[in-house]
Amino acid sequence: MITGTTRLIAHLGYPTGSFKAPMIYNPYFEREGIDAVVVPMGCGAEDYPAFLRLVFRLSNSLGALVTMPHKVTTAGLVDTLLPTAAIAGACNAVRREPDGGLTGEMFDGEGFVRGLLRKGRPVAGRRALVLGAGGVGSAIAASLAKAGVGALGLYDIDAAAAEALALRLARFHPALGLSLGSNDPAGFDIVVNATPLGMRPGDPLPLDVARLDAASFVGEVVMAEEITPFLAAARSRGCAVQVGKDMLFEQIPAYLEFFGLPSTTAEDLRSVARLD
Amino acid sequence: MITGTTRLIAHLGYPTGSFKAPMIYNPYFEREGIDAVVVPMGCGAEDYPAFLRLVFRLSNSLGALVTMPHKVTTAGLVDTLLPTAAIAGACNAVRREPDGGLTGEMFDGEGFVRGLLRKGRPVAGRRALVLGAGGVGSAIAASLAKAGVGALGLYDIDAAAAEALALRLARFHPALGLSLGSNDPAGFDIVVNATPLGMRPGDPLPLDVARLDAASFVGEVVMAEEITPFLAAARSRGCAVQVGKDMLFEQIPAYLEFFGLPSTTAEDLRSVARLD
CATH class of the missing domain: 3.40.50.720 (NAD(P)-binding Rossmann-like Domain)
Structure with a gap:
């Protein structure tokens, strides 16, 4: 359940209708008692650079999952681009470091x-x-x-x-x-x-x-x-x-580790997801 | 459950630790099958004017609940201030009109x-x-x-x-x-x-x-x-x-109406809230 102490993972993209991450992460967080929530935020390209900065200045922000059409843009907006993201030329995950800087990574x-x-x-x-x-x-x-x-x-x-x-x-x-x-x-x-x-x-x-x-x-x-x-x-x-969907689920434990959250296996995440 | 179609009610204030609205609104939304969620966002005063604008540009934004320390500031940031908010000199609710303008009201x-x-x-x-x-x-x-x-x-x-x-x-x-x-x-x-x-x-x-x-x-x-x-x-x-808490619960049906959501009685909201 969301409370005043819940930390946010902003799911940034547009449009949001087909987002699946909330139905994968949130049931896992709930089962594990992890006080975090993935929240879809339909951000357009023109607002994205400013919004990305501000959403990470929220006191309860934990990270961002980045999807279409922002993956390539994000690589140019973060302060630190990890090598995999630098080679990919794109990010699908951003976190805030203790010094306030943003670090981008790519987990596909x-x-x-x-x-x-x-x-x-x-x-x-x-x-x-x-x-x-x-x-x-x-x-x-x-x-x-x-x-x-x-x-x-x-x-x-x-x-x-x-x-x-x-x-x-x-x-x-x-x-x-x-x-x-x-x-x-x-x-x-x-x-x-x-x-x-x-x-x-x-x-x-x-x-x-x-x-x-x-x-x-x-x-x-x-x-x-x-x-x-x-x-x-x-x-x-x-x-x-x-198969293609394996790539989707296998990357989620890597995201959880990147965000500093307790992780699990892709199979376990798949079993708790509510995608139907 | 939060999905890609869920509409956001940003709960804007700082600090967020004592926020109660998520535990009042979200169980009600869940019971009623209303595809909306109240999400605490710990926004500092220096970021608030820009963040308020941008959060309302999200394609899935529905409204904002505004609390300390932003109630008075908000009255100067919205495009339309309803009379009660104008007299109070403060807003605790903001919605986006079809033309994109922001309207502020005060429900205390x-x-x-x-x-x-x-x-x-x-x-x-x-x-x-x-x-x-x-x-x-x-x-x-x-x-x-x-x-x-x-x-x-x-x-x-x-x-x-x-x-x-x-x-x-x-x-x-x-x-x-x-x-x-x-x-x-x-x-x-x-x-x-x-x-x-x-x-x-x-x-x-x-x-x-x-x-x-x-x-x-x-x-x-x-x-x-x-x-x-x-x-x-x-x-x-x-x-x-x-008692003081009556004021808190009695204003929630008014918020729901302001946001264009199905409303109910304060007693019903109190019975479904998970404040413990």
Whole structure:
């Protein structure tokens, strides 16, 4: 129950209608007796820079979950950008430090990597291919790099976007082997679709599935359906897969840790969420 | 449960620790299936003017409950000040109009008057004495005037404060009979203590109780204890009384109406509140 001592996690985005975080975090906070609440705040782009500053000056503010259309803007508004957010060029979480400064981080990719690790798939030293160098692809590439992949292939139909991502990655991970310009999955241990392909019926697959090794682990960010055509094709090749929604739930423990709150497993959060 | 469609009532003040409104409104909203939530926001005075504007630009904002130390400031920040708030010189509620403008109102006095009416005590045409011309005294005087009292006595140890209140009242209620300079309750149908006297043990009584008529109705704003020494003395004179907390609960239906929400009785709100 909300009282005068409850700390706020502002869920900032616009529009708010499809927000899911309140129904995931708040039931967990309630069960655990954590005196915090996620509150959707439909903030437009023109008000966002000023509002972000002011909402963090509230005496009971704890943090912010940032979503569309503010993720990229936020990277330019915080005082400290952690490396993963700097590589992604976007933030989906902000907290206030004891000195009043704002720190931004990006957990989309962290959710992807945690999902892999929890499924018993090692990441350190492995070879990963990320298709799509937009916001979520950049975040996944950044988190794979942080988790210690040995080699990273980047591909985007906009070659300049992939090149820009490679430059950002190289700045923070100078020893990482980067390759560009191919969506051929052969030889990669981890293959991720972070393109929008699969969101609409009739979309082409993001790569030539016939080139997928059965030993490759295949992940997806599209959540339009649990098993997208791409994941179905990868499964039929014998690959283990990770669905888009896993990334969503796997990142929440990372957010909780970032905010200094007691954390739990993604499975536990999923079991207590009230998404229906 | 809070979702992406939930509308926000910002509870603005500082500090927030003693806020009670969330535990009164939110259980009622939950029981009634009203998709709204009262959220405490500890906003400091220096941030308040900018924050008030921005919080009302959120797409899901519904209104604001305003408390210490912002009630007087708010009167200077809204676009439209309703007469009761103008007389009180303070607002404790703000809503956004369809044109985007902010309207401010003051319900402390409304709660007092509603409490009287619900106890079967008529107000229209009666003679009332208000002791204390500060924020809450001014609000009660304004609401008594709006409710049609025939004559109003005002008293404050700071005579200038009572005179200023009289001028504000006269502007909106030119026909109202006003008297100043005496705290003698003899001849008044309604007598209100809106001074701080009674908040601390050993405070003197705000008037000479021996001059109270048994037929007078005596009200109190101090909530330090249910029956203050002043109310106890009035009762021993045979007077019917209204305790401070009644004012608190009686004003909530007025807030709900102001925000365009389904309303109920103060008793019902009290029964569903979770204040323990």
